[in-house]
Each structure stands twice: as C-alpha cells, then as structure tokens.
Amino acid sequence: MTYGPDGEIERDVPDAPFEQLAGILRARIQRGDWKPNRAITSESRLGxxxxxxxxxVRRAIALLVDEGWLFVRQGRGTYVAERTAQAPADDSGDAS
Structure with missing residues (x-):
C-alpha cells in the first residue's frame, strides 16, 4: 500500500503499523516537510x-534508516539523509 504524508494508521489493513508509519514518514520527507540533515519529529511525539x-516508532525509523532515508545520531536525534535521487514511495527494501 502507498501512504500519503497526511495519512493515519489503520488497524484493519494487512500492513503492520510500523510499515504504515514508515510510509507516512517517507511521504513527508518526499514532500519536503523535513530537509536533508535536519531532525525529524521526536519518537515520543510521533508515538x-x-x-x-x-x-x-523505533521499528519504523529503523526501516527508514535501512532504506537510506534517515540516519540516527546517538543522543541527538533522527535526521533526514542526503539523497542524490529520491526513491519511489514504494521503495520496498532493495537499498543495501
């Protein structure tokens, strides 16, 4: 499923909540809500x-870190990664 930047978590769909949240955050990054090398909303606020x-929330962030959308600085927060080319919204994990 594809999730928009203003989406909500739905409990009655096949995708797990962390996958839905990752899709929403990915869409927000693509929309430009957070610029590269800038912190995203805290884990507690996202929760x-x-x-x-x-x-x-941490599982969703870990997924986006693995895909190259975010990076984490211990004790500082989670930041949007610099990307030379934005991956499609349905990037399903071929980013190794």
Whole structure:
C-alpha cells in the first residue's frame, strides 16, 4: 500500500503499523516537510501523534534508516539523509 504524508494508521489493513508509519514518514520527507540533515519529529511525539508505542516508532525509523532515508545520531536525534535521487514511495527494501 502507498501512504500519503497526511495519512493515519489503520488497524484493519494487512500492513503492520510500523510499515504504515514508515510510509507516512517517507511521504513527508518526499514532500519536503523535513530537509536533508535536519531532525525529524521526536519518537515520543510521533508515538503520540499516531497512537503508537515507542518500540513501534523505533521499528519504523529503523526501516527508514535501512532504506537510506534517515540516519540516527546517538543522543541527538533522527535526521533526514542526503539523497542524490529520491526513491519511489514504494521503495520496498532493495537499498543495501
């Protein structure tokens, strides 16, 4: 499924909540809500915004880190990675 930047987490769909959140955050990055090398919203605020537990938010962030959309600085936060070419919104993990 494709998720838009203003999407909400749906409990009755096949995609897990962390996958849905990753899709929403990916769409927000593509839309330009967060610029490269700038911090995204904190884990706790994302959890509050979407009604998700912190481990679920962390799993979504880890997925986007693995795909190259984000990077984490221990003790500082999570930041948008510089990308030379934006991947399609349905990037399903071929970014190794």
């Amino acid at each position: 509050d915004e979407f009604g998700l537990s912190r481990p679920t």
